[in-house]
Amino acid sequence: MSYAKVHAVGLVGVTGHLVEVEADLSPGLPAVVISGLPDTALHEARDRVRAAVVNSGQRWPNRRITLNLLPATLPKHGSAFDLAIAVALLGAAGELPLLPMEGVVVLGELGLDGTVRPVRGVLPMVVAAVRGGLDRVVVPVGNAAEAAVIPGVRVRAVDTLHRLVAFVRDGTPLLEPPSATPAETPSGPDLADVAGQGLGRRALEVAAAGGHHLSLLGPPGAGKTMLAERLPSILPALDDEAALEVTALHSIAGTLPPDGRLLRRPPFQAPHHSATVPSLVGGGSGLARPGALSLAHRGVLFLDEAAEFSKGALEALRQPLESGHVHLTRARGSTRYPARVQLVMAANPCPCAKPGGDALCECSPLARRRYLGRLSGPLLDRIDIQIRVHPVRAAELMGTDPDGEDSPTVAARVAVARKAAAERWAPTGHRLNAEVPGPLLRRPPWRLATRVTAELRGRLDRGSLSARGFDRIVRLAWTIADLDGRAGPDREDVREATGLRTGEEV
Template identity: 80%
Template sequence: MSYAKVLCVGLVGMAGHVVEVEADLAPGLPGVVISGLPDTALHEARDRVRAAIVNSGQRWPNRRITLNLLPATLPKYGSAFDLAIAVAVLGGSGELPLVALEATVVLGELGLDGTVRPVRGVLPMVAAAARAGFPQVVVPAGNAAEAAVIPGVRVRAADTLHRLVAFVRDGTPLLAPPADAPTAEAGGPDLADVAGQRLGRRALEVAAAGGHHLALLGPPGAGKTMLAERLPSVLPELDDDAALEVTALHSIAGLLPPGGRLLRRPPFQAPHHTATVPALVGGGSGLARPGAVSLAHRGVLFLDEAAEFSKRALEALRQPLESGRVRVARTQGSTEYPARTQLVLAANPCPCAKPSGDVDCECTPLARRRYLGRLSGPLLDRVDVQVRLPPVRAAELLQTDTPNESSATVAARVAEARRAAADRWASTGRRLNAEIPGPFLRRPPWCLPGRDTRELRKRLDSGSLSARGFDRVIRLAWTIADLDGRARPDGGDIAEAIQLRTGEGA
């Protein structure tokens, strides 16, 4: 038989598509032709596959080989097709009977010595195979634990091409995924380490409970970075759907930790202030890869020294913050990644950044305006909580009589507030107050009494608050009520929400 077909999966962004790898061997001048929109890495598979087959003790067919990747209109990227191409060539030459691989998806990169190497994106690839109805996958041994996360699929692993050939030809068993050993969660920084900063701690708790964006302004040493780094410690663990989505993103980026298990803790991304636009929102040659805003999906994106980031990089975050998704267009196609993250900005109030704050500031009013002016109004308008932190006093730093609340204590209140919000908004399909559309909160039965929103309406009419800011204060008020155990916000909740939004009274 001079024709064979093996199944594989190609990724376009996070979407996996089942690809049929066809091999046709015909008489003629020996050579290999690959069609079906392959990229450079896939074109180079010709030499990798040939060396791997020969070094695995198999005979390379000295014929004209045509490889076609269906659907031909779908761009194909990466080296995950190597193993499927090798098996298809051996099947087309008559060396292998491919009955054992019917309805089986084959993934893996080949080394020149025939070893099967791990590839990026195995988790979304296996998920795509499961959705398409294929019950079995063969993956590299290094990706077996990651692939086994997907339910309803029988995962088998190969560490060499020779082992896979022996399985197809003689029925020799392939490797099983490693046992799911429980792993202890590494302890992270605790909120109890933060000295003082009552307002900052309250702002962090409100942001965590409602999924609100947060901006922390203050002098060096006030605790901005410490507070931001402890936000993930008060967030609840990810549910199954969110964990699969987050793990798939990290699989595509090649950032899964050893073991390849589901990521249950909310991710935390803190890019350096020299990060470019593609580093933040996604990009790269060929099809765009996920950036920091997508890798922080369902977690925290922390921009320390936010005023030092380039203006283009900061402005590029505006659309993802509003929609929860980022769409990156390139000449070879567009890619969409989820980006439902909590943004945390930290910045000094001025360039001189004296530890005492405004008291000893040497900057001119113009220099101060220019410095914080790098954080544009439209960007800050999307940040619900904006607080100014005062310098830490000696009494706060050295006090030992009353221990500060731990992350576990705050996390329990956050979890209870999130449960209350999830129950209330269950009919809308949303779970967090920050996700509720503004018009929904301005209509019965959720609109608040006029006496409670009088100050808010006054600020809207005077122009000190935008319509978007109005809605965000209302969302904050609902979160504050949830934390304090009330069914609906009152005037006090609105007043506190205004303070957290504007930084007044800090």
């Protein structure tokens, strides 16, 4: 028989699709033809596979070889098909009986010496295999721990093509994945390290409880970066569904830790202010890769020195902040990545950035406006909490004032508030106050009484508040009520929410 096929998985964005790797040997001049929309890396597989097969002690068929990857209309990219191609080719040549490989998904890149190297994206590939009804996978030994976190799948690992050939031909056992190690609680920065900044702490707690975006404006050394870096420490751990989403994205990006565990802590991404648009939202040749925005999915995207970012990079964030995903279109196809993040921006109020703040500023009014001009109105309108951070006093810095609460104490309140919000919005399919659509907030039984929103209505009519801003203040008021253990917001909650939104003392 001169035909054989083996199962593999291809990725489009973060979604895996089952792929059948077909091999057919026919008379004619020796050649290798690959069809099925392969990219450059996949075209080069013919040379990698040939060298790996020969250096593993197997005979290379001296015939015309046609390799086809089905479905042919699905773009294929990367080197994860190498191992499946080698097995299908040897099966078509009559060198291997492929009955043991029925219903088995094969993934891995081949080195020229026949070693099987780890590949990116194994986690979503295994998820796709299980979804397609295939519960047995063979992966590189470097990806075994990652693949084994998916329940209901039998994972076996290989380090060389020779080992896989011995298994198919003689039944030699493959390698077992390593035993799962218990999750460890990471020791990150603690909120107790922040000196003073009572308003900043309150804003951080409200942001964590409701999933709100946050902007911190103030002089250098006031604690803006310290506050932002401690936001993940008061966020709840990711549930199973969110952990799979986040781990899959980091698997595609190749940033998973060596132990391959599910990422349970909300991710934290802090790109440099020189970051380009593709590095933020995703990009690259062929099918686009996830950027910092998607790698921060279910976590925090921190833009330090936000006014130093290019205007194009900042404006590219506007649509994903609203929709919760990034849709990237390229010549070879379109890709959609999740991007449900909490955006935290920190900026100095002016170019001179004196530690004393506005009192010592040497910049002209025009220079101040120009400096903050990159933070456009439409972008800031999407930021729920916008506060000014003032310089730290000596008494606060030297510890003569009582120390602030630590992260576990604040995280406990955040967890209770999030639970209350999740129970309230459960019939609507939402979990966080920041995710609830505006029309739903203005509809019974959740619409606030006229006396509670009277001041907001006045601001809206005067044009000092947009409709989006109105809805965001109402969401903030719900979060404040949840933190304080009330069934719904009152006028004081709305006033505090207005102050957090506008930066005014109300």
